[in-house]
Amino acid sequence: MSRQILLGDEAVALGAVHAGLSAAYSYPGTPASEIMEYLVRLSAESRAFAAVWSVNEKVAYEEALGASFAGKRAMVSFKHVGLNVAADPFMNSAITGANGGLLAVSADDPGMHSSQNEQDSRFYVQFAQIPGFEPSDHQEAYDMAREAFDLSEKFGLPVLMRLVTRLSHSRSAVETREARPQNELKKGTGKDWILLPGNARGRFSQLLDRQAEMVRCSEESRFNRLELNAGDRSFGVIASGIAYNYFREAVAGDAAPPSFLKISTYPLPESLVRRLVAHVDKVLVLEDGYPFIERQVRGLFGVPGKTVLGRASGDVPASGELTPDIVRRALGLGPLPALPVSGLPLANRPPQLCAGCPHADTFKALNKALEGRAGASVFGDIGCYTLGALPPFNAINSCVCMGASISMARGASDAGLHPAVSVIGDSTFAHSGITPLLGAARADADMTVIILDNATTAMTGGQPTYGSGQPLLRLIEGLGVPKEHIRTIEPLPKNHETNVRIIRDEIEHRGLSVIVAVRECIQEQRKKRS
Amino acid sequence: MKQDIILAGVGGQGILSIAYVIDNAALADGLTFKQAEVHGMAQRGGAVQSHLRLADGTIWSDLIPKGQADLILSVEPLEALRYMDYLRPDGTVVTSSTPFKNIPDYPDVAQVLEAVRKAPRSVVVDAEKLAKEAGTVKAQNIVLLGAAAPVLILKEASLRATIDQLFRGRGLPILEANLKAFDLGRKAALGQ
Numbered sequence: 001m002s003r004q005i006l007l008g009d010e011a012v013a014l015g016a017v018h019a020g021l022s023a024a025y026s027y028p029g030t031p032a033s034e035i036m037e038y039l040v041r042l043s044a045e046s047r048a049f050a051a052v053w054s055v056n057e058k059v060a061y062e063e064a065l066g067a068s069f070a071g072k073r074a075m076v077s078f079k080h081v082g083l084n085v086a087a088d089p090f091m092n093s094a095i096t097g098a099n100g101g102l103l104a105v106s107a108d109d110p111g112m113h114s115s116q117n118e119q120d121s122r123f124y125v126q127f128a129q130i131p132g133f134e135p136s137d138h139q140e141a142y143d144m145a146r147e148a149f150d151l152s153e154k155f156g157l158p159v160l161m162r163l164v165t166r167l168s169h170s171r172s173a174v175e176t177r178e179a180r181p182q183n184e185l186k187k188g189t190g191k192d193w194i195l196l197p198g199n200a201r202g203r204f205s206q207l208l209d210r211q212a213e214m215v216r217c218s219e220e221s222r223f224n225r226l227e228l229n230a231g232d233r234s235f236g237v238i239a240s241g242i243a244y245n246y247f248r249e250a251v252a253g254d255a256a257p258p259s260f261l262k263i264s265t266y267p268l269p270e271s272l273v274r275r276l277v278a279h280v281d282k283v284l285v286l287e288d289g290y291p292f293i294e295r296q297v298r299g300l301f302g303v304p305g306k307t308v309l310g311r312a313s314g315d316v317p318a319s320g321e322l323t324p325d326i327v328r329r330a331l332g333l334g335p336l337p338a339l340p341v342s343g344l345p346l347a348n349r350p351p352q353l354c355a356g357c358p359h360a361d362t363f364k365a366l367n368k369a370l371e372g373r374a375g376a377s378v379f380g381d382i383g384c385y386t387l388g389a390l391p392p393f394n395a396i397n398s399c400v401c402m403g404a405s406i407s408m409a410r411g412a413s414d415a416g417l418h419p420a421v422s423v424i425g426d427s428t429f430a431h432s433g434i435t436p437l438l439g440a441a442r443a444d445a446d447m448t449v450i451i452l453d454n455a456t457t458a459m460t461g462g463q464p465t466y467g468s469g470q471p472l473l474r475l476i477e478g479l480g481v482p483k484e485h486i487r488t489i490e491p492l493p494k495n496h497e498t499n500v501r502i503i504r505d506e507i508e509h510r511g512l513s514v515i516v517a518v519r520e521c522i523q524e525q526r527k528k529r530s
Numbered sequence: 531m532k533q534d535i536i537l538a539g540v541g542g543q544g545i546l547s548i549a550y551v552i553d554n555a556a557l558a559d560g561l562t563f564k565q566a567e568v569h570g571m572a573q574r575g576g577a578v579q580s581h582l583r584l585a586d587g588t589i590w591s592d593l594i595p596k597g598q599a600d601l602i603l604s605v606e607p608l609e610a611l612r613y614m615d616y617l618r619p620d621g622t623v624v625t626s627s628t629p630f631k632n633i634p635d636y637p638d639v640a641q642v643l644e645a646v647r648k649a650p651r652s653v654v655v656d657a658e659k660l661a662k663e664a665g666t667v668k669a670q671n672i673v674l675l676g677a678a679a680p681v682l683i684l685k686e687a688s689l690r691a692t693i694d695q696l697f698r699g700r701g702l703p704i705l706e707a708n709l710k711a712f713d714l715g716r717k718a719a720l721g722q
């Protein structure tokens with residue numbers, strides 16, 4: 001036993017290692033990246049388990065599923081939108097089941113600190129009908145990761161843990177326990193892993209048969225907590241995950257806090273919810289994310305005689321991250337006395353590309369090359385270069401999801417937009433850009449793809465990339481892009497004129513061209529030097 | 531005993547190193563702590579803030595409610611001002627006077643500092659000058675940590691030991707410069 005300072009992400013990772021983890025897979029994405037960053041460090045020291053940055057989340061999930069098939073404990077982690085990418089194997093793994101414990105961790109980003117949407121991974125827990133965990137603090141993150149593997153093996157099912165940015169990126173001390181040994185190899189047997197309809201039907205009905213048992217297990221979990229205030233039957237609170245902390249903070253000084261139920265496991269612990277609702281007239285549901293619990297408690301037509309408040313009822317803002325102040329307001333508590341603010345206009349300080357970033361030079365050249373072309377559309381993608389949407393560049397017209405720059409440019413070009421330009425990073429290209437480019441190459445679609453090869457996954461802190469350098473060029477050629485329309489540029493101020501000319505030429509070519517802008521991320525360069 | 535601190539600055543200014551030192555000192559002093567920090571997109575030259583809570587008992591929320599912070603510790607004056615609504619009516623602001631101007635509409639620095647000084651207690655140090663004096667301009671964050679040290683509920687020895695731990699691997703000159711930066715910041719604050 002020892003006390004260690006850990007990020008929420010790291011607490012999950014260390015809990016998994018101490019649960020006998022054999023293999024972990026991930027694709028970087030804020031706020032989940034630090035899970036794998038930490039595992040990569042630990043595994044470099046101990047060499048006791050595999051810690052792999054995969055090419056994308058779907059691949060990561062399938063790799064983890066394979067390790068589970070082999071009888072070993074495996075983990076896969078990603079941000080919430082990464083779970084969308086992995087949704088196909090994720091949903092199917094609820095039918096194959098897990099052999100060695102399989103833990104999937106999805107880090108949600110309420111408030112969209114660095115994401116395209118706010119989706120709530122708890123719906124995926126429900127969608128797949130598997131057990132889920134939602135820690136409220138670091139100790140729980142560690143403990144739950146350990147227990148998740150036991151539960152996964154007990155049910156023979158994957159388990160999904162949901163984190164939120166606030167916990168992922170919060171640091172605190174965690175009490176660790178002794179590590180358990182890894183599983184022996186023991187490969188999956190029977191037809192469970194062959195999802196032909198005949199097998200899958202049987203497996204699905206087995207999954208449905210286990211639901212009541214999962215609810216019971218959730219009801220007995222030590223991570224949930226029901227406290228009834230015998231003297232006050234008017235009002236009670238249901239709080240899940242990190243929202244529980246804000247609630248306890250708000251009522252910390254009260255001698256007799258309202259009745260409350262803390263929920264940290266899914267499916268919902270039904271009997272605990274019923275006991276709380278029976279005890280009080282009015283229930284406030286506090287949850288970070290969507291009104292997931294609130295809607296289940298209320299049902300379609302409400303709970304007769306009871307009032308249910310929360311995000312759906314409008315008593316808590318429908319979007320954005322919960323904060324202690326929002327929770328105070330929802331509880332009917334006034335703001336704490338604070339200093340009057342100065343009234344001085346505080347200029348905003350939005351994020352921006354690092355001074356000297358290679359992307360800046362590419363955007364400058366691209367903007368120049370597109371000057372005077374009113375119909376031009378630039379489809380952007382996910383990475384540092386998304387910041388090219390902001391001034392001074394204002395260089396992209398869309399940013400939807402990983403890889404969409406290429407597929408959307410193809411669609412826009414089919415629809416008649418010209419020029420249709422796509423801008424995508426090397427890591428994102430490997431993640432989701434290869435398949436749409438294959439399609440575009442087969443059709444020789446009239447579009448220009450600019451791949452920004454900075455030799456890293458920069459936005460999330462510099463993880464390795466699969467799509468850089470010579471292998472990237474060979475890959476592009478192998479996809480069927482005509483060789484004479486695969487060009488490289490070096491985005492540097494001194495090459496501006498040349499780069500503008502090359503981009504212009506390729507835009508004028510009425511067919512597919514790919515321009516690879518090659519220059520290393522300056523942050524990574526700096527790291528190597530120091 | 532408890533202390534709630536808003537750490538403020540701009541991405542890349544080393545506020546996470548300040549947090550690292552405080553966290554480890556808190557662990558050494560047997561205190562509980564929670565520190566919510568900013569990663570990812572916001573770090574690219576954007577405004578960055580970290581909520582850091584210290585106590586000798588349970589800390590529930592990772593975030594500090596408005597009006598509850600005992601201290602705003604900022605590596606940059608405009609960023610100190612940005613979170614004033616978090617400060618208790620009797621709170622303290624410790625900030626550098628050196629502006630970080632990566633935006634075109636940075637307000638008048640004199641006005642910003644004047645607004646900072648309206649806090650019930652304020653300590654303004656020229657971190658850039660002191661860090662240079664200590665031997666490395668990079669140590670501005672540690673100057674600020676030193677300037678906050680007299681207010682912090684942490685033992686000074688624990689803070690110094692953690693600075694030691696953080697910089698020892700980067701060579702003796704860097705370590706010594708940072709320890710000196712800490713002392714210069716501390717002295718500057720005590721003189722105010």
Ligand code: SF4
Binds near residue numbers: 454521523574
């Ligand atoms: S981290 Fe690298 S790629 Fe991202 S903005 Fe900075 S220099 Fe550019």
